[in-house]
Amino acid sequence: MSKEAIIKLDNIDVTFHQKKRDIKAVKDVTIHINQGDIYGIVGYSGAGKSTLVRVINLLQVPSAGKITIDGQVTYDNKVTLNGGQLREQRREIGMIFQHFNLMSQLTAEQNVAFALKHSGLSKEEKAAKVTKLLDLVGLSDRAQNYPSQLSGGQKQRVAIARALANDPKILISDESTSALDPKTTKQILALLQDLNKKLGLTVVLITHEMQIVKDIANRVAVMQNGKLIEEGSVLEIFSHPKQELTQDFIKTAIGIEEAMVKIEQQDVVKNLSAGSCLVQLKYAGTSTDEPILNDIYKRFEVTANILYGNIEILDNVPVGEMVAVLSGDKVRLEQACQAILAAGVELTVLKEGGQA
Ligand SMILES: Nc1ncnc2c1ncn2[C@@H]1O[C@H](COP(=O)(O)OP(=O)(O)O)[C@@H](O)[C@H]1O
Ligand SMILES: [Mg+2]
Structure with missing residues (x-):
């Protein structure tokens, strides 16, 4: 971003000196926050x-670093403002x-x-x-x-x-x-x-x-x-x-943590058959709009049984997460996974069928 940040904290250290020991509460933190x-x-x-x-x-004066607020340096290894x-x-x-x-x-x-x-x-x-x-x-x-x-x-x-x-x-x-x-x-x-x-x-x-x-x-x-x-x-x-x-x-x-407990208890997951795998899919932005799962059925005859789905709007961008069982011919299943990845979707295999 070209505009200068309104809050610039550079290499901030805060150490509290106590009788027996020093507490380093903040260690070399740099954060720039825009208007x-x-x-x-x-x-x-x-x-x-x-x-x-x-x-x-400066309610807390740091031990080291530099602070610039709205273009004004307020601290540079010492407070640079008067009262x-x-x-x-x-x-x-x-x-x-x-x-x-x-x-x-x-x-x-x-x-x-x-x-x-x-x-x-x-x-x-x-x-x-x-x-x-x-x-x-x-x-x-x-x-x-x-x-x-x-x-x-x-x-x-x-x-x-x-x-x-x-x-x-x-x-x-x-x-x-x-x-x-x-x-x-x-x-x-x-x-x-x-x-x-x-x-x-x-x-x-x-x-x-x-x-x-x-x-x-x-x-x-x-x-x-x-x-x-x-x-x-x-x-x-x-x-x-x-x-x-x-x-x-x-x-x-x-909330996926909670959902996973329930997902793992489902029969289809407990007794995952050969030719099936449990996957977690994550996507952000444009790929959300694509009917990816329809697409892999058409192209590879791989079916998707969706067990969990969640879409959030983060800073105006849709971000989705899904857990599904994909089933199909072994080779075509692999191809379907590749196609999903190629569409910009993150895919993690959580469990493969036919294994304990
Ligand atoms: N005035 C203080 N004197 C001594 N130690 C402090 C003081 N303020 C905070 N600390 C210590 O600094 C560390 C960070 O505290 P704090 O900034 O309040 O954390 P948070 O807000 O993330 O809970 C803690 O170990 C805390 O005990
Ligand atoms: Mg606190």
């Missing part, structure tokens, strides 16, 4: 995700968290207004802005409620309105849906997606759930033990995960 991205960072607890994103607004610049820069970056972090003695409206304290707006302008922000997150009718009177999803909406008070270009979401039920999670994710589209907001989305990345992100980074182990577009990562950890994350998101 308008919804960028997912996934990894298990303790992987270093929160520490890494706190580096973006005033740093405060100004932090206003450009909104943040939301798992536990909302609202002030319980203030109403929804007052919580949002609090973020405008140093905005230089008049009282009337502030009031108008708060109204606009609560409207933006769909909470106009709750302005006078205290956090204790709001549901989890509503609290997170207040927190989002507050995070957007100073018109940031970047919103960091650190496990912001982890305390919410699945339905509310979907609603909050839809709101983030909407804000991304409407405002051109760049969203950095930390989560331990690949499903969330799959739902709204366009790029994803996978972290393990402080290191970045894999990075790419959601489409690339979901269709060709390279690392074992990434594959694990994806399996839980796609």
Whole structure:
């Protein structure tokens, strides 16, 4: 991409010095995030995700590396901004968290207004802005409620309105849906997606759930033990995960793991006959549209008994996964498999017939 990334983290190290030992929470991580991205960072607890994103607004000062935000170098082995610049820069970056972090003695409206304290707006302008922000997150009718009177999803909406008070270009979401039920999670994710589209907001989305990345992100980074182990577009990562950890994350998101248990219990699979094989097919983009299985029947008289199928739309591209038993003459079966591969479909033979 020719346009310079809005967030550039280069070779970031974060080491916590403790009495007995040093903890290297982030190790030599380089991530570039483009304007308008919804960028997912996934990894298990303790992987270093929160520490890494706190580096973006220098809430966490790294031990080494270089940070460039919207063209401005903020850290180059040392902080390069003065106090005033740093405060100004932090206003450009909104943040939301798992536990909302609202002030319980203030109403929804007052919580949002609090973020405008140093905005230089008049009282009337502030009031108008708060109204606009609560409207933006769909909470106009709750302005006078205290956090204790709001549901989890509503609290997170207040927190989002507050995070957007100073018109940031970047919103960091650190496990912001982890305390919410699945339905509310979907609603909050839809709101983030909407804000991304409407405002051109760049969203950095930390989560331990690949499903969330799959739902709204366009790029994803996978972290393990402080290191970045894999990075790419959601489409690339979901269709060709390279690392074992990434594959694990994806399996839980796609549900094939669960399906495989059931598939293996089916008689047709348990007693797979000679001349049959159990295959897993994966395809992305155009090849989805081709009636490949019809085609191999016509050309090779190989039949397909589909046991599992799933199609997801990832970043506007259909990605499908299928498990099927292919049956036919031995030679023609082999030819059919070659034809499937030639059509750009990934094929893995899970089990061959006539073998134990
Ligand atoms: N302020 C801190 N002092 C010491 N160790 C910390 C601190 N913050 C995080 N850590 C350690 O750094 C590692 C990464 O933590 P964290 O960034 O919170 O991971 P994640 O967000 O992926 O769960 C963990 O081992 C954690 O215990
Ligand atoms: Mg964390």
